[in-house]
Amino acid sequence: MRKPDAIYLLPRVSNAGSFNTKMNHHNYLGSDILVPQKPSQLVTIFDMSYPERTDIPPEVSITSPVTMLPGFHSTWTSRLAKLHLHTIGDLLFFFPRDYQCFAERVELDTLPREETEVSVQGTITEIRGGRTRFGKSIFTITLQCGNTLLTATWFSMPYLKKKYQVSDSVLLSGKVKPKKTGKKWEMTHPRIVLLEEDQQATGGEVLPIYPLTQGLTQATMQRIVRLAVEHYADQLEEVLPESLRTKKGVISITTAVKHIHCPESLAEAEASRFRFIYQELLVLQLALALRRWQLAATSKAPELETDARIHARITSRFPFTLTSAQQHVVQEITEDMASSRPMNRLLQGDVGSGKTVVAEYAMLLCVAHQHQAVLMAPTEILAQQHFQTLSRDLQQSRVTIALLTGSMKTAERKQVLADVEAGEIDLLIGTHSLASDQLNFKSLALVVIDEQHKFGVRQRLAVRKTGFDPHYLVMSATPIPRTIAMGLFADLDISTIRSGPDHQQPVHTYLGTAEQREPWWKFFRKKLREGRQGFVIAAIIDQETNEELQSVERIYQQLQNGILSDFRIAVVHGKLPAEEKKQTMQKFADHELDVIVATSVVEVGVNVPNASLMTIEDAQQFGLAQLHQFRGRIRRGHHPGYICVFASPNNPDAVERLETFVKTLDGFELAEADFKMRGPGDLFGTKQHGLPPLRIANLHRDRMILEQARDDALALIEDDPGLQSLELIRLRKQVLRRYGKVLDVGDVG
Numbered sequence: 001m002r003k004p005d006a007i008y009l010l011p012r013v014s015n016a017g018s019f020n021t022k023m024n025h026h027n028y029l030g031s032d033i034l035v036p037q038k039p040s041q042l043v044t045i046f047d048m049s050y051p052e053r054t055d056i057p058p059e060v061s062i063t064s065p066v067t068m069l070p071g072f073h074s075t076w077t078s079r080l081a082k083l084h085l086h087t088i089g090d091l092l093f094f095f096p097r098d099y100q101c102f103a104e105r106v107e108l109d110t111l112p113r114e115e116t117e118v119s120v121q122g123t124i125t126e127i128r129g130g131r132t133r134f135g136k137s138i139f140t141i142t143l144q145c146g147n148t149l150l151t152a153t154w155f156s157m158p159y160l161k162k163k164y165q166v167s168d169s170v171l172l173s174g175k176v177k178p179k180k181t182g183k184k185w186e187m188t189h190p191r192i193v194l195l196e197e198d199q200q201a202t203g204g205e206v207l208p209i210y211p212l213t214q215g216l217t218q219a220t221m222q223r224i225v226r227l228a229v230e231h232y233a234d235q236l237e238e239v240l241p242e243s244l245r246t247k248k249g250v251i252s253i254t255t256a257v258k259h260i261h262c263p264e265s266l267a268e269a270e271a272s273r274f275r276f277i278y279q280e281l282l283v284l285q286l287a288l289a290l291r292r293w294q295l296a297a298t299s300k301a302p303e304l305e306t307d308a309r310i311h312a313r314i315t316s317r318f319p320f321t322l323t324s325a326q327q328h329v330v331q332e333i334t335e336d337m338a339s340s341r342p343m344n345r346l347l348q349g350d351v352g353s354g355k356t357v358v359a360e361y362a363m364l365l366c367v368a369h370q371h372q373a374v375l376m377a378p379t380e381i382l383a384q385q386h387f388q389t390l391s392r393d394l395q396q397s398r399v400t401i402a403l404l405t406g407s408m409k410t411a412e413r414k415q416v417l418a419d420v421e422a423g424e425i426d427l428l429i430g431t432h433s434l435a436s437d438q439l440n441f442k443s444l445a446l447v448v449i450d451e452q453h454k455f456g457v458r459q460r461l462a463v464r465k466t467g468f469d470p471h472y473l474v475m476s477a478t479p480i481p482r483t484i485a486m487g488l489f490a491d492l493d494i495s496t497i498r499s500g501p502d503h504q505q506p507v508h509t510y511l512g513t514a515e516q517r518e519p520w521w522k523f524f525r526k527k528l529r530e531g532r533q534g535f536v537i538a539a540i541i542d543q544e545t546n547e548e549l550q551s552v553e554r555i556y557q558q559l560q561n562g563i564l565s566d567f568r569i570a571v572v573h574g575k576l577p578a579e580e581k582k583q584t585m586q587k588f589a590d591h592e593l594d595v596i597v598a599t600s601v602v603e604v605g606v607n608v609p610n611a612s613l614m615t616i617e618d619a620q621q622f623g624l625a626q627l628h629q630f631r632g633r634i635r636r637g638h639h640p641g642y643i644c645v646f647a648s649p650n651n652p653d654a655v656e657r658l659e660t661f662v663k664t665l666d667g668f669e670l671a672e673a674d675f676k677m678r679g680p681g682d683l684f685g686t687k688q689h690g691l692p693p694l695r696i697a698n699l700h701r702d703r704m705i706l707e708q709a710r711d712d713a714l715a716l717i718e719d720d721p722g723l724q725s726l727e728l729i730r731l732r733k734q735v736l737r738r739y740g741k742v743l744d745v746g747d748v749g
Helices: 039-046 076-082 088-092 158-162 218-235 242-248 253-261 266-298 308-315 324-337 355-368 380-393 410-422 457-461 482-488 514-529 552-560 578-589 624-632 652-663 667-678 703-719 726-743
Strands: 098-101 116-131 137-145 148-155 169-178 184-188 191-194 206-209 344-349 372-376 401-404 427-430 444-449 471-476 493-497 507-512 533-537 569-572 595-598 611-616 641-646
Touching (some): 076 218, 116 148, 116 158, 137 158, 148 169, 206 218, 206 266, 242 703, 266 703, 266 726, 324 344, 324 471, 324 493, 344 355, 355 380, 380 578, 401 410, 482 667, 482 703, 507 652, 514 533, 514 641, 552 569, 552 595, 624 667, 641 652, 652 667
Parallel strands (some): 344 493, 444 471, 507 641, 533 595, 569 595, 611 641
Antiparallel strands (some): 137 148, 169 184, 169 191
């Protein structure tokens, strides 16, 4: 008889025995658990300081290679490495992504002839494959269970025929019902386990299901992890203080590791998951709270007070009156900047709400006190846009402004760097080029970061070059869902501008079909003849990237040679030289071009008030937040905007998302909807935010636990600001090891 090589998860036809349906409202253990991408880092999340204990043989510990496991097969090494499993500790924290529950095993001969949820063991006597009259594949096995035969059937799973063979011993779990004739029973889509030779299954198990790679089966993965748990789980040291564990009802680290991998019940698995989710979120919240405390305790910024005279001088530079929302935020910012405690404020606002004007106010407040300010933008197009706006507003003033980008000539760049260091530049605008060791300020008092989620933390750190700490103002035109704000930006004060200027026009948004293409383009052309301008957005630059999507070049050629042949069209995308992009966008701004065919390079910052038209192809490739950013490009003038999105009709999830986009003009509502549909990754991914990824917690699903962790973290910091007590020393060490480098002292997130 063949040895077992896998446990296969098959679709269930009932909820009985299904793990997810038995969960409470927290649903900690559902199949949507985030799978660790680099489990070797997980050990440092949950046990940053490996124990120094005398009762463990020094030659083997949880820091030892996986090859030191008892009974380890050398063929496993390279396969585990693909999952980033290198040490025994990595295995301990390689958490199951789901669980499979099996009912108690019974003998079919003893069952009453009625439908029942059970597990049965038997030997395969016959295997059949084929198709139904409707074309679906069908796979059937006949099982000899004592004196009784059972037929198990699966639909649309032709690959199963390669997994089993006659004489295999298996355990099936699911609903069994009697056939009308003879001593026969049948199951549809049961759960199945291939058993070892002469193995007698008991049923009632809760089996962990792990992420796999080629060459590793579930049975093998379960065996490897179980070996690690049995021999080395007791080496783990506890980082959560006993008083906190007692208060929260959290089980110990050793018990949690054992029960998360080898639970006797779903309740044990749930308690273990809760332990690790809570700990991960607590460590994050402590890191953010510690940084906020350190900033207040150890950093000193210039005190930049304002008065009626300064306020009047600054606002006189604007060609309009500040809205009430802008005035409120300006008040918050000026109060922050009047303090010696560095401002760490996040300014979020919908597209076109006037955040840049508020930032300009704060920068001019610095200049009024003979200090410098810097504004960092994620792209050269946006940096140039800011430079032009500030230059226009300040053309009659003595304020000096400079632009610093990566495409500048060497001599020009050196001159700007020298002028900044000499204090001859008041306001510096640029891209990530500002995060350079060559850049030194004479008296930097304010750092403004636009579209902050597009910068990594290390890029933001590099602009601190003076003897004191500057104030920080970070801006986002992507409204931040409450849970993300609470989870990832808890160290920042948050200001919000929800409404735009009164003159801001609505944008009429449509979801186009194939039948509506021609009428839409006729309307597009009609508006161009009236003097408007428009954007056409593509998802990819090169057709080779994805043959199923429309590239920038293909769309450009189709429009240039077709329906828009009478108009002036150009292309803008990320692979073009910076100078060419700059010239093209300037021509568009000067109305020397009618239409720009572009990728997401025009997502933020492009300000062409006369542009009121937009077509988005392959809109299913973009998230709601990004689509809303695109829409913001055509709501900057005095003309109503019109946007039509076309997408693949074969993607129901995308259609639902786009229908939400069409119905909702409020960016804050869209951000919450995007978060619910797609999670935080599309809004603030790890690379953009700069923090290590969450390994087991999920900000959307675990919102209630996040609130608990935040409250507990704030209470711990209030009682012991530096986490210096003996009871908290291990927890503090874990926080610093996990987040110390990326968060730095007093830096913004």
